[in-house]
Amino acid sequence: MPEYDINSTPIISVSHLGKWYGDFPALVDVSLDVSKGQKIVLCGPSGSGKSTLIRCIARLEDHQEGTLFVVDKERQSGKAASERLNGQVGMVFQHFNLFPHLTVLENCTLAPRLVKKLSEQDAEAIAIKHLEKVKIGEKATCYPPQLSGGQQQRAAIARALCMNPTVLLFDEPTSALDPEMVSEVLDTMVSLAEEGVTMICVTHEMGFAKRVADLVVFMADGKIVEVSKPQEFFAAPQHPRAQLFVRQISGH
Amino acid sequence: MSATFVAHPSTVPVQERRPPEAPSALSVIGTELFGSWPRIIGTAIFAVPIAYLVWWVLDWTFLESVWRADDVEQCKVAVGACWSVIAARFRIILFGLYPYDDQWRSALASLVIVVVAFLSCLPACWTARRVIVCWVAGFAAYLLLMYGGVFGLAKVTTDRWGGLSLTLFVFSAQTVIGMPLAILLMIGRRSHIFVIAKLSAGLIDLLRAIPLLAILFTAAVVAPLALPEMLQGDKLTRVVIGYALFFAAYQAEIIRGGMQGVSEGQAEAARVLGLGKWQSLFYISLPQAFHKALPATVSQFAIAFKETSIITIVGFFDILASGQAAYGAGEWYPYFKEVYIFIGMIYFITVFSLSRYGAYLERRTKNARI
Ligand SMILES: Nc1ncnc2c1ncn2[C@@H]1O[C@H](COP(=O)(O)OP(=O)(O)OP(=O)(O)O)[C@@H](O)[C@H]1O
Ligand SMILES: [Mg+2]
Numbered sequence: 101m102p103e104y105d106i107n108s109t110p111i112i113s114v115s116h117l118g119k120w121y122g123d124f125p126a127l128v129d130v131s132l133d134v135s136k137g138q139k140i141v142l143c144g145p146s147g148s149g150k151s152t153l154i155r156c157i158a159r160l161e162d163h164q165e166g167t168l169f170v171v172d173k174e175r176q177s178g179k180a181a182s183e184r185l186n187g188q189v190g191m192v193f194q195h196f197n198l199f200p201h202l203t204v205l206e207n208c209t210l211a212p213r214l215v216k217k218l219s220e221q222d223a224e225a226i227a228i229k230h231l232e233k234v235k236i237g238e239k240a241t242c243y244p245p246q247l248s249g250g251q252q253q254r255a256a257i258a259r260a261l262c263m264n265p266t267v268l269l270f271d272e273p274t275s276a277l278d279p280e281m282v283s284e285v286l287d288t289m290v291s292l293a294e295e296g297v298t299m300i301c302v303t304h305e306m307g308f309a310k311r312v313a314d315l316v317v318f319m320a321d322g323k324i325v326e327v328s329k330p331q332e333f334f335a336a337p338q339h340p341r342a343q344l345f346v347r348q349i350s351g352h
Numbered sequence: 353m354s355a356t357f358v359a360h361p362s363t364v365p366v367q368e369r370r371p372p373e374a375p376s377a378l379s380v381i382g383t384e385l386f387g388s389w390p391r392i393i394g395t396a397i398f399a400v401p402i403a404y405l406v407w408w409v410l411d412w413t414f415l416e417s418v419w420r421a422d423d424v425e426q427c428k429v430a431v432g433a434c435w436s437v438i439a440a441r442f443r444i445i446l447f448g449l450y451p452y453d454d455q456w457r458s459a460l461a462s463l464v465i466v467v468v469a470f471l472s473c474l475p476a477c478w479t480a481r482r483v484i485v486c487w488v489a490g491f492a493a494y495l496l497l498m499y500g501g502v503f504g505l506a507k508v509t510t511d512r513w514g515g516l517s518l519t520l521f522v523f524s525a526q527t528v529i530g531m532p533l534a535i536l537l538m539i540g541r542r543s544h545i546f547v548i549a550k551l552s553a554g555l556i557d558l559l560r561a562i563p564l565l566a567i568l569f570t571a572a573v574v575a576p577l578a579l580p581e582m583l584q585g586d587k588l589t590r591v592v593i594g595y596a597l598f599f600a601a602y603q604a605e606i607i608r609g610g611m612q613g614v615s616e617g618q619a620e621a622a623r624v625l626g627l628g629k630w631q632s633l634f635y636i637s638l639p640q641a642f643h644k645a646l647p648a649t650v651s652q653f654a655i656a657f658k659e660t661s662i663i664t665i666v667g668f669f670d671i672l673a674s675g676q677a678a679y680g681a682g683e684w685y686p687y688f689k690e691v692y693i694f695i696g697m698i699y700f701i702t703v704f705s706l707s708r709y710g711a712y713l714e715r716r717t718k719n720a721r722i
Contacts, residue, residue: 159621181544187626197621200715210635211625238429263625 110135111171111267111298112189113156118165119152126152127163128322134267139293140300141309143329144319145345150302153319154269157300158191160185171266185210187263194272196256198244204231204255205240208262215263223262230258234288250281254288261292268292270301304349306334318342424683437687438694441678445695448514448669448677454506458517461497464490465520472707475716487528496522510588514669516698522660522670525592527653530599537604539633542611552604559601564662567594572666591666599656606648610641643717650710654703670693 101197110133119127137264155161162180208227210220231237234254274282293312309330318326337343385395427434442493447458468490501507540552571594622632664673675695679688
């Protein structure tokens with residue numbers, strides 16, 4: 101089944117990553133390679149360091165130890181704040197973080213125009229293509245607060261896609277949504293996965309993980325404690341923490 | 353009736369239901385004023401003095417008033433307002449001591465400022481380039497007309513500028529110079545570079561700790577003693593810069609307050625998309641900060657307009673001081689009320705327009721609900 105090539109050089113290579121908040125170790129010796137086209141689901145109990153890891157990869161946080169390769173480039177520790185990013189690593193946030201003073205269309209065209217220097221027409225054409233793909237083409241001229249949560253999150257996905265990212269990071273994209281809107285966002289993510297978009301996704305949606313993930317990475321206390329195929333992970337987790345976690349999210 | 357509670361599915365089709373008729377505004381007011389005996393009595397108690405006051409104002413302002421410029425004799429016997437003082441002396445109020453024959457220049461210059469201010473309030477004008485072009489051209493035209501010395505216009509030094517014309521200039525120049533300064537100070541204060549952050553914070557706190565009067569005195573009187581001749585410039589220039597610094601210190605804190613209301617996630621999203629620090633600031637954070645700070649900003653502009661009158665303390669004749677000069681000369685002395693009412697109306701129109709404009713901006717962005 102895997103459409104990705106495990107032998108190619110990984111797009112993201114995290115090795116022996118360490119990160120502290122003050123004296124508190126948020127990431128301890130974390131190593132993870134992601135190849136092109138691979139879908140990783142990251143899960144674990146609250147406070148286990150999932151967001152921290154994904155934010156380190158996005159360069160929103162600095163790591164202090166180990167090495168980090170993201171899309172052909174080694175990212176130095178201690179330099180995250182001053183590094184100019186280029187949209188190659190797309191990120192979808194739990195709280196959408198759409199720009200409320202811009203229309204949905206402007207949200208999608210701003211970065212392509214400013215960063216990629218696309219003309220207004222080109223940027224709009226791309227934006228409309230992606231907005232239609234996530235099925236909110238008719239909301240292009242609305243402001244984000246006029247949209248439902250699910251629509252906002254899909255707009256945020258479209259905004260990330262407009263930069264044509266090499267990899268997409270999702271940090272609990274459905275956990276701020278009302279239950280009836282979760283599936284529309286997950287469906288969008290499934291179709292992206294089927295197109296072969298590389299993604300790392302923090303989520304507790306078991307159905308989604310089983311359907312699209314190549315690997316489930318389970319974290320606890322800032323460490324990766326288990327890596328396995330989704331079917332195996334949810335059916336027979338090995339580590340006691342993972343067993344507890346699977347029991348809890350399955351509602352038993 | 354027994355207290356049984358029944359729940360059953362609604363059987364009426366939704367389409368057939370209309371909301372109950374809302375009462376009209378008139379009937380609401382009617383009920384509020386005359387809905388019950390205590391209300392009728394209350395209304396009567398207040399209506400009589402209010403009606404009397406309104407009648408008295410109308411009578412004084414219009415019915416018994418004198419309007420023509422050469423009617424000073426009639427003013428002495430009339431019970432109403434003596435608007436003749438305005439007709440006779442309005443040039444002093446508008447232009448101060450500006451040479452009589454050249455006052456058309458002062459009028460035209462004021463018009464330029466008003467037009468440019470109006471233009472830069474239009475959303476169509478809101479690109480950095482357009483705003484800069486508008487105001488550079490506007491101030492150039494103002495200074496050229498007022499100062500003269502070229503194109504056959506006689507030179508009129510700034511000590512003779514005055515009236516509404518001067519007030520408009522001091523107000524627009526202090527805000528147009530002060531606003532970019534405010535943004536700079538705000539950026540400085542939020543800087544990660546320790547020295548810049550502390551310097552900006554120190555400057556803001558210092559400027560806010562000194563009374564405006566002291567700043568103006570320093571600019572007008574002390575600065576020439578301290579600065580070398582070539583840096584001194586004109587007294588009016590120094591005073592306007594003093595005003596601008598004072599405005600900038602307060603406005604910087606207002607914008608900073610707005611920035612604190614913009615969530616961290618906004619800048620993070622901008623950064624991940626590839627926007628640079630400055631792009632993120634000017635396209636994402638600042639517009640939202642300004643929106644949040646709009647009510648306070650409008651107040652700051654209103655305060656700035658009214659505080660232009662303090663400029664008399666350093667020897668300039670703004671509209672208020674010119675008004676004093678207008679009735680101060682002999683025969684018009686008793687009619688100072690009319691002069692102050694006239695000037696009050698000008699202040700009111702300006703500040704009221706400002707607050708209406710603020711309300712328009714809020715309505716304009718209400719969909720965005722920033
Ligand atoms: N800015 C910060 N300052 C101090 N400690 C932090 C900070 N951010 C996160 N932490 C701590 O680091 C640990 C890992 O946090 P992280 O947000 O990565 O967890 P998470 O796995 O994403 O949890 P959740 O499922 O609740 O989102 C937590 O114990 C948290 O308290
Ligand atoms: Mg998290």
